[in-house]
Amino acid sequence: MTGLRILSPGLLASVQDAGRNGFGAIGIGNAGAMDSVALRLANALVGNARDAAVLELTLRGPRLCCEDDTLIAIAGAPIEAHCGDDVVPNWRPVLLRAGSELRLGGMRQGARAYLAVAGGLDLPRSLGSRSADLNAGLGPIPRALIAGDRVPIAATELRQIPCVAQFFAAMRDDHRNVVAPRWSLDPSPWFDANRARPIRAIPGAHFDLLDAASQRTLFGAEFRIGVDSNRVGCRLEGAPLRLAAPCELVSEGVAPGTLQLPPSGMPIALTAEAPPTGGYPRIAHILSVDQPRFAQLRPGDGVRFAQTDSADAQMRYLERERALTRLETWIHARLQRPW
Amino acid sequence: MNAIDIHPLGDRTLLIRLGDDIDAATNVRVHALADHLRAARLAGIVDIVPAYASIAVHYDPLVWFGAASDRSPGDCLAQRLRALLAPIDAGAHVDTVGTNDAPVDIPVCYGGDVGPDLADVARHAGLDAHDVVARHIAGDYRVAMLGFAPGFPYLLGLAPSLHMPRRANPRTRVPAGSVAIGGAQTGIYPRELPGGWQIIGRTPLCLFDAAREPPSLLAAGQRVRFRAIDAEEFRACAERIADAANAPS
Numbered sequence: 313m314t315g316l317r318i319l320s321p322g323l324l325a326s327v328q329d330a331g332r333n334g335f336g337a338i339g340i341g342n343a344g345a346m347d348s349v350a351l352r353l354a355n356a357l358v359g360n361a362r363d364a365a366v367l368e369l370t371l372r373g374p375r376l377c378c379e380d381d382t383l384i385a386i387a388g389a390p391i392e393a394h395c396g397d398d399v400v401p402n403w404r405p406v407l408l409r410a411g412s413e414l415r416l417g418g419m420r421q422g423a424r425a426y427l428a429v430a431g432g433l434d435l436p437r438s439l440g441s442r443s444a445d446l447n448a449g450l451g452p453i454p455r456a457l458i459a460g461d462r463v464p465i466a467a468t469e470l471r472q473i474p475c476v477a478q479f480f481a482a483m484r485d486d487h488r489n490v491v492a493p494r495w496s497l498d499p500s501p502w503f504d505a506n507r508a509r510p511i512r513a514i515p516g517a518h519f520d521l522l523d524a525a526s527q528r529t530l531f532g533a534e535f536r537i538g539v540d541s542n543r544v545g546c547r548l549e550g551a552p553l554r555l556a557a558p559c560e561l562v563s564e565g566v567a568p569g570t571l572q573l574p575p576s577g578m579p580i581a582l583t584a585e586a587p588p589t590g591g592y593p594r595i596a597h598i599l600s601v602d603q604p605r606f607a608q609l610r611p612g613d614g615v616r617f618a619q620t621d622s623a624d625a626q627m628r629y630l631e632r633e634r635a636l637t638r639l640e641t642w643i644h645a646r647l648q649r650p651w
Numbered sequence: 652m653n654a655i656d657i658h659p660l661g662d663r664t665l666l667i668r669l670g671d672d673i674d675a676a677t678n679v680r681v682h683a684l685a686d687h688l689r690a691a692r693l694a695g696i697v698d699i700v701p702a703y704a705s706i707a708v709h710y711d712p713l714v715w716f717g718a719a720s721d722r723s724p725g726d727c728l729a730q731r732l733r734a735l736l737a738p739i740d741a742g743a744h745v746d747t748v749g750t751n752d753a754p755v756d757i758p759v760c761y762g763g764d765v766g767p768d769l770a771d772v773a774r775h776a777g778l779d780a781h782d783v784v785a786r787h788i789a790g791d792y793r794v795a796m797l798g799f800a801p802g803f804p805y806l807l808g809l810a811p812s813l814h815m816p817r818r819a820n821p822r823t824r825v826p827a828g829s830v831a832i833g834g835a836q837t838g839i840y841p842r843e844l845p846g847g848w849q850i851i852g853r854t855p856l857c858l859f860d861a862a863r864e865p866p867s868l869l870a871a872g873q874r875v876r877f878r879a880i881d882a883e884e885f886r887a888c889a890e891r892i893a894d895a896a897n898a899p900s
Contacts, residue, residue: 336700336707337685338859338867339797438861448801449842450861517658517666562673563798563805565700565707567664588700588707589798597661623723625662626712633713 314380315464324370325457330363332441336588343445346584346607350388354428356643357385364432365442369425373416380410383430389422395490404496407479409489421505422608431468447585475647493651510618511602518593526553531619539611544585552577566590569598599625601632657729670704677704678795682872687739702796754874760885765853775815786810792875802841802859802867809837821847828853855889
């Protein structure tokens with residue numbers, strides 16, 4: 313059975329899939345890929361199911377070795393990737409020869425890139441998912457990857473994918489170690505480098521408890537992504553937000569995307585590893601369709617929020633799901649044709 | 652009894668709220684409705700998360716699109732939930748739900764190295780340590796919710812004389828199994844975690860194991876009783892548990 317060997321881990325690499333569902337009642341959150349769209353597209357590009365397990369890479373990528381011929385795809389934040397003297401392009405399927413060392417470098421923009429391998433990472437599900445929940449210590453590999461780790465890849469018949477069969481021919485005939493098609497996905501709808509575009513959010517149940525100035529600040533002023541942000545949440549630094557009157561709440565449900573306001577006045581945006589419940593006022597919720605873009609903000613980046621409502625949010629979600637499904641269908645068809 | 656308040660929590664979750672505070676009767680209603688909701692197996696429901704006085708319902712909006720052409724998926728599901736839950740909430744059997752179930756027995760070694768705050772709790776309560784233990788084991792507790800960490804139970808039913816604020820300086824490491832008091836509640840740390848509650852003892856039981864079925868020893872709504880054991884019994888019980896965990900399956 314083939315696998316990836318981690319030679320050096322980069323800043324933070326972990327195994328992620330679409331996350332776990334159904335265990336909130338015993339205190340377990342979703343985890344899963346922070347940029348769920350990049351996860352799906354990286355998987356589509358290697359012919360995987362949309363929720364196959366991949367590596368989530370943060371800010372600086374790892375160095376790793378492919379034990380066997382391996383079809384990979386990288387999506388999400390643009391990341392430098394090399395194999396020997398060859399550049400490994402993002403947003404397309406790439407065949408790497410057995411024994412290749414893939415060197416992933418820094419991200420020019422964005423914070424998270426996804427490395428999918430055809431077949432998917434072959435790890436047992438823990439509580440329904442292969443995702444690492446780093447904060448709760450869950451998953452088949454419940455921690456960041458370290459040098460010396462070996463992550464198995466599920467067996468798959470690469471040569472039966474017509475497009476990939478041609479990659480193998482090119483690898484043999486032209487003595488190439490890295491083969492990629494000329495086509496690639498246009499990342500612009502799925503990775504937005506324009507950080508000036510606001511993140512859309514719905515006012516939360518306790519938005520009305522903010523004083524008038526703080527209501528204007530939330531949907532007007534610029535915040536900065538705190539350096540202590542992680543997969544659980546992201547501190548938003550800026551002018552502190554204040555409640556019009558103190559309020560004591562009992563713990564209630566929260567979700568990835570919830571903006572909580574602790575007493576410090578610095579909101580916390582919960583992300584993939586959000587716990588299922590929280591006790592701070594919920595002042596807003598980031599739209600599901602904007603959470604992948606939010607996940608690509610780096611510590612120190614500025615961010616603004618734009619107000620919308622839940623019906624608009626759900627319509628945008630429907631439209632995005634339709635667009636993503638069309639693109640997945642197109643990629644699937646493209647892999648069935650010669651390159 | 653309050654009417655059922657349902658509002659969106661983001662664009663993929665609805666929050667059903669039954670009250671604003673920590674109240675045993677409200678919490679019993681929460682679990683009765685959550686059980687009913689689970690049993691109803693509505694389409695597109697991804698998770699159901701009961702808390703003290705509310706239930707979060709996570710759902711897939713795609714499934715609820717088109718249920719009514721002029722309304723959002725959230726509105727459609729909220730209407731369905733109201734129709735489903737209102738008759739149950741009004742029903743008399745809510746008052747009796749779960750009151751006859753047998754409590755889960757939690758052996759606890761109190762005080763000493765494993766209960767470093769027992770003396771402080773006794774001082775705060777104006778009792779001696781033995782009385783604190785006696786009152787803690789006399790309580791009939793119920794798991795109001797699980798949260799903070801996988802398998803961490805928030806237990807209602809602590810004697811008012813034992814209520815005590817959290818520590819001013821939270822500990823960075825509270826050992827697994829620690830039994831603690833935080834305000835009006837008592838709880839058990841399922842693994843080593845940072846925490847600010849007053850630690851009065853430790854149980855050798857394993858509260859959470861992802862590889863076990865079910866993974867959490869306790870479920871929301873369950874009754875719990877504590878039982879005092881000495882250091883010797885604690886060691887023996889911990890060894891039995893370790894042996895069972897290491898036995899070939």
